[in-house]
Amino acid sequence: MELPKFLLGDNTDFPNAIFIVHTDYPRFIINLENDEVEWLEEFSPEDEKELASEMSGLIEEATNFYDREISRYEDE
Numbered sequence: 001m002e003l004p005k006f007l008l009g010d011n012t013d014f015p016n017a018i019f020i021v022h023t024d025y026p027r028f029i030i031n032l033e034n035d036e037v038e039w040l041e042e043f044s045p046e047d048e049k050e051l052a053s054e055m056s057g058l059i060e061e062a063t064n065f066y067d068r069e070i071s072r073y074e075d076e
Contacts, residue, residue: 006065020062026051030062 009019009029018032027040037059043051 006062008066008069018066020066022058022062026058028058030059032063032066035059 003023005022005024007021007023009021011017011019014031014033016033020030020032022028022030025041026043029038029040030036031038037055
């Protein structure tokens, strides 16, 4: 099965949270309510250094995905 790069999710146990799931490496879930990130990968110390430089770009991509999805709902 081919998955999209990002998935939008919510959960009634977290009524104010909006979750974006990044399905490519490095896989993570970001809660847009508070920008908390949960990594679904384990990283070596060397990987963590490289990841730190990529993180802002990944968060920006996730936020842009969310904005695009919401605009599509509003256009309907």
